[in-house]
Amino acid sequence: MYCTKNITDDLYWIGGNDRRLALFENIFPVPNGVSYNSYVLLDEKTVLFDTVDKAVSEQFFENLVHALGERTLDYVIINHMEPDHCAMLKEVIMRYPDVQIVCNAKTADIIKQFFKIETDAVIVKENDTLCTGKHTFTFLMAPMVHWPEVMVTYDTTDKILFSADAFGTFGAINGNLFADEIEFEHKWLDDARRYYTNIVGKYGAQVQALLKKASNVEIGMICPLHGPVWRKDLEWFIEKYQKWSTYEPEDQGVMIAYASIYGNTENAANVLASRLADKGLKNIAMYDVSVTHPSVVVSEAFRASHLVFASPTYNGGIFPNMETVLLDLKAHNLQKRTIAFMQNGTWAATSGRQMNELVSGMKEMTVLEPTITIKSALNDSQSEEIDAMVDAILESMN
Numbered sequence: 001m002y003c004t005k006n007i008t009d010d011l012y013w014i015g016g017n018d019r020r021l022a023l024f025e026n027i028f029p030v031p032n033g034v035s036y037n038s039y040v041l042l043d044e045k046t047v048l049f050d051t052v053d054k055a056v057s058e059q060f061f062e063n064l065v066h067a068l069g070e071r072t073l074d075y076v077i078i079n080h081m082e083p084d085h086c087a088m089l090k091e092v093i094m095r096y097p098d099v100q101i102v103c104n105a106k107t108a109d110i111i112k113q114f115f116k117i118e119t120d121a122v123i124v125k126e127n128d129t130l131c132t133g134k135h136t137f138t139f140l141m142a143p144m145v146h147w148p149e150v151m152v153t154y155d156t157t158d159k160i161l162f163s164a165d166a167f168g169t170f171g172a173i174n175g176n177l178f179a180d181e182i183e184f185e186h187k188w189l190d191d192a193r194r195y196y197t198n199i200v201g202k203y204g205a206q207v208q209a210l211l212k213k214a215s216n217v218e219i220g221m222i223c224p225l226h227g228p229v230w231r232k233d234l235e236w237f238i239e240k241y242q243k244w245s246t247y248e249p250e251d252q253g254v255m256i257a258y259a260s261i262y263g264n265t266e267n268a269a270n271v272l273a274s275r276l277a278d279k280g281l282k283n284i285a286m287y288d289v290s291v292t293h294p295s296v297v298v299s300e301a302f303r304a305s306h307l308v309f310a311s312p313t314y315n316g317g318i319f320p321n322m323e324t325v326l327l328d329l330k331a332h333n334l335q336k337r338t339i340a341f342m343q344n345g346t347w348a349a350t351s352g353r354q355m356n357e358l359v360s361g362m363k364e365m366t367v368l369e370p371t372i373t374i375k376s377a378l379n380d381s382q383s384e385e386i387d388a389m390v391d392a393i394l395e396s397m398n
């Protein structure tokens with residue numbers, strides 16, 4: 001049966017939810033599922049905004065057919081040609097042969113690459129408009145807000161921004177479509193941050209460019225391609241994007257990411273955390289990088305102002321899971337953090353130096369010296385070294 005949601009008098013959510021998917025993009029765990037949002041507008045012309053992933057194709061077509069009723073489909077606007085949104089484009093064309101694709105030139109090329117079909121698309125550029133009756137749409141290019149062809153579509157009539165992957169989040173829609181109907185800050189923000197940082201975190205400058213463009217228009221509602229629709233408190237979520245895309249930390253706090261084989265590096269991490277807490281610090285998060293997925297550590301590193309990395313030396317290098325995390329942070333362009341290191345080794349501890357080298361390739365990082373060196377297991381005589389690191393972290397917070 002159809003499962004659609006009314007957004008306005010003439011706009012419908014016709015997407016689907018996937019709670020079976022283990023790994024989004026075959027890499028990111030999605031324990032809360034994911035939604036693939038597609039929207040249809042019933043104006044004088046009918047307009048489909050993107051499609052969905054093939055995992056929810058059956059539901060999508062049932063929804064589309066129901067929403068259109070007796071009508072046919074006139075336009076499909078493609079904001080993002082990634083297959084989790086446009087896997088169904090070819091079938092849409094087969095079902096509605098007269099449908100007019102509206103997209104930019106880059107998207108047209110990518111359609112050809114994926115589907116090996118020629119399309120007679122209406123090619124749009126920055127600030128071009130399309131009138132569908134009551135509604136007039138403006139197109140704003142948003143390259144690399146996730147892929148190079150991405151654009152967003154602004155409905156000048158109802159002040160709705162169809163924002164593609166921007167303002168999306170992991171998490172299936174559990175009945176309530178609107179962000180103001182759910183406890184977003186408590187139950188969704190971590191997933192939203194993990195989505196942003198891992199999917200578009202690298203492209204802060206491009207997200208900034210889009211935010212600047214978006215600030216020139218009055219936005220009453222945001223319809224993203226994943227997660228809930230925003231119609232209230234938009235500024236709150238836009239402010240999060242502002243922080244994330246400028247790599248400013250959200251919280252003054254410490255994230256300790258450690259690796260440990262036998263438990264001694266873990267012990268040192270625990271001692272450090274415990275002493276930070278003794279000095280009154282409340283915002284401390286700890287992750288074993290062999291247990292916690294790197295996407296969580298990346299997300300937490302975007303959140304916290306101070307990061308501690310503790311790793312054994314492993315075959316002359318950094319413990320592999322820790323190296324993965326650090327490379328991931330570098331790949332996602334993380335900047336503007338204060339960092340401290342702990343290294344461990346039984347015969348020649350070098351992981352600290354190597355972690356430092358990796359971080360030194362990242363922008364605006366402040367490294368707190370000295371790195372604590374553990375020889376197999378922490379000694380009681382190193383108590384002062386730990387206290388010195390605690391003091392250095394806390395002083396750098398003031």
Ligand SMILES: Cc1cc2nc3c(=O)[nH]c(=O)nc-3n(C[C@H](O)[C@H](O)[C@H](O)COP(=O)(O)O)c2cc1C
Pocket residue numbers: 259260261262263264265266312313314315316317344345346347348349350375376377
């Ligand atoms: C496969 C393997 C490779 C290792 N390579 C090194 C090394 O290159 N240099 C070194 O000093 N210790 C090396 N170690 C020893 C560990 O780094 C050391 O025992 C450390 O104390 C382990 O910390 P943990 O108790 O937190 O696991 C290696 C251990 C293993 C299992």
